[in-house]
Amino acid sequence: MRQEGIIIVISAPSGAGKTTLCRELIKKCPDIKESVSYTTRSPREGEIDGLDYFFVSRDEFGAMIGNNAFAEWAEVHGNLYGTALDTLDEARRKGYDIILDIDCQGAMKLKEYFEGGIYIFILPPSMDELRRRLENRSSDSREVIERRIERAKDEIKEAKWYDYIIINDNIDAAFDELSAIILAQRRKTSRMLEKIVKLFEI
């Protein structure tokens, strides 16, 4: 039997640096794949269907909910986001590790549903620094920034039930910590047992 892939769930308030960290991870670890979520929101410029998201209509999304096709789904700022069961089943079956960049609501649902994933929460070093980062993104209006900060305060409370917490003060250090958590998970005895039984005939 092939060793099941690890399901790595990452959440963070907007501005904590999650997207950068996930991209870096995918780039440096070709054996980790990124889960592509379904969403009802419109594609932003440059986003590609099937690569960034599977863009579907609200009706299509509703039908998938009806068919129990989601491992988790959640509504964020009026848009629906979900991870298909098929995506996770395939990763497990084929034995590759998969990273899920999902919000706290989705992560909590997944934790109830799926056993054995690891849950990592990325935090900014402080609320002041989070505000600074959000303000430096010229793309967001003041109103959007205030909404994100209010939401961040709520999300940070959820960090408590995650398995690991990374404070992203420095992107290189945070990346090392994320990589270490995944490498450690791969060396857990439950994941190594099959290999050592073969090697040493124990």
Add this chain to the structure above:
Amino acid sequence: MRQEGIIIVISAPSGAGKTTLCRELIKKCPDIKESVSYTTRSPREGEIDGLDYFFVSRDEFGAMIGNNAFAEWAEVHGNLYGTALDTLDEARRKGYDIILDIDCQGAMKLKEYFEGGIYIFILPPSMDELRRRLENRSSDSREVIERRIERAKDEIKEAKWYDYIIINDNIDAAFDELSAIILAQRRKTSRMLEKIVKLFEI
């Protein structure tokens, strides 16, 4: 309250590279201390009392057993080895991480006694390679080598109940894995909670 130090327990059959890995860890991570064991065996050339071991007589060791002074002790090749409770209590109280290089018997006793430590088993890539490594150590007689190999076969069976397994095929990769396991442990939510409660007033 200060965060308790992590108790890192490392076991391996002779020839797996444990001593090299532990030395490297102590050298590169000055915030990790090495636990100094008590032993009844005679000091080898160059070994320093209080640094490599606390060298004591069999009577003194027996008295310490009588006083429940040991967190674990075991007899290996006719000599007694033990970790004092005081050593671990001090590390926990002062909040530094401590590494224990102990055999499977000792590790098993400790696991029963102490909660919250992490148990890491280092393996050679194969029995053939283990034999090669032991033969290349000019210091050991053929008889000693055979005894070590027989013992290694028994010890490897114990790997199953450790938390993590590292196969030391390449010393640099094995060191990275050991460091990753410790770094991941430091980022567990239970160890980060106090810090984030302070930072974000949650």
